[in-house]
Amino acid sequence: MTVKAVGRERDHVADVVGDIVAALRRGGVVYGRALLRAPWGLAFESRSIATIYVVIAGSCVLVPDGGQALRLAPGDVALLPSGAGHVAADAPGRPARTVRERFGADLEELSATDLVIEGDGPETVLVCGAYLLEPAPQHPFIASLPDVVHVTAGQMRGACLASAVHLLTTEVDQAGRGTPAVVASLLDLLFTYTLRSWFLGQPDQLVGWARALHDPAVGPALALLHDDPGKPWTVEALAHAVGVPRARFSRRFASTTGHTPMEYLGIWRMTVAARLLREGRAPLRQIARKVGYDSEFAFARAFKRVVGHAPGRYRAMHHREEGAASARR
Template sequence: MDPLTDLLDGVRARTAAFCQAVLEPPWGLRIADGAALAFATVLRGHAWVVPDDGEPRRLEVGDVAVVKGPDHYTVADSPGTVPDIVVHEGNRLTAVDGTDLTAALRLGPRTSGRTPDGSAILASGTYQVTSDVTGKLLDALPPVLVVPAAEVQGPVMRLLLEEVDRDGPGQQVVLDRLLDIALVATLRAWFARAEAGAPGWYGAFNDPVAGPALRALHDDPAHPWTVASLAAHVGCSRAALARRFTAAVGETPMAYLTAWRIALAADLLRSTDRTIESIAREVGYSNAFALSVAFKRLRGLSPKQFRDRPRAVASTG
């Protein structure tokens, strides 16, 4: 398995909040749903994504934006337009004063607006993310990224938009899966751009030495890997592996493995009631003590302290 596949596993859409808004200038939406990741594309007209702390980004028809949360931000017809509608979790809509507008603005099963003939249509979907594994992906993304329409590959966008206003059996599952594919296609297109500054683990996938080593670490993180055994698996010397892996990924093979194991352990601590001992063995440590030492060194707190703290948006920081 490749790193991007593993890191995307935690952002799979489940009951995806996907919808479209039909708008007429001047319009402004204050996005306050707290989602860890949002996906938006313009179907008609144009839109500006305006972070509270960052440069506004313009979207033309077919362009796709991915916005990293959970901070609130604005989407509007112009960077200077003051929002008059607030979008909350679950696509609940209110006026700025808190008056609920969800029912009043509903035009279809997943479409909202004051008129069906607005000059701008914006489609969007959101993801709630709690996976530490996925935090490594989020850390590699800017607050707002935009991929031009010409670079978003495949028919998935057309299929996704055709499904928005349908309400047949299994509709939610169809939307979830299509949104997943659309996000993957967008991120692949983004990382292929020179401006993206793709992280080492992404670019290293195609390296003839670092790539197979990365796949081995992701396929079997609990294996008692050493530089020597990993080099033998790849078919090169220890020195060659250490040199190529570090140059491509940005850290040594064992440092990467440790961080990967700790991220996997963090997800298990959050999502299960399993003992620390059993989690330790699953991710490649001989016992709970060994996991605790490594965990505290990287995260600054013990596995028990990590499990007991309130949950937050995933981050590898």
């Protein structure tokens, strides 16, 4: 069977990255527009929050902790996929204050609020979006990304990213009923399209997961595992499905992802299970079957080994956190 016979022509990068983003996101989306007139500087501590900036007008610099300053121009997108600490400012070296110090509340408490800083210098307009990431289990794809993924307006590949940027900025500017749900979906798209555009912009430098997603055998195999994690997959079955000899497929999969096919299947199953536990109240036996376990005990043991908590405890912890967050709001 050839790769094409797997079932349909797919964009494996968008499919797999989109799955990972959706599985790791928890809670609501934080978003807003920032109207910042120089001088200004905002400091963000390292947290499990994926943050994305879209420059609408003016310019700014983004300085990740321990990294070099990046100049962002109109139309640029900067994504911090794993919540690295950073400073956003109008110029390098500008003194920076935290969001709480500057606005009296943490970022997640300011959703859909215009952030305004008045000064005597040039104005920068940003659309900012962020959402909490589940810290465990951390997906190896997220861990492999740089602290900042920067895509300039001139580097955007195809119409998808540019369209997502336009839709997001328009929705935030014209906020109305249903805007939070629309923005949540657009941020997921923007996250995915930004990564895809970044990958495609450096074809000669693809290593690790970037290479895996574009590999003609490994990419489709990842998509198959994501489509149906509960299926009793074997290395032989995956290799046959993508039309590559077993030994060659195993080597390519491990060399690009850092895991054997069955190791990755276990990671993805637990990632999916964690999301199901966070977002619903299905019985553990039902979740176990959905991710490929006939035995609830075997599932619980595997989940605790990967995540660090038993499934029931993990669910209770997250439901308590959500209850506390709702009470604060």
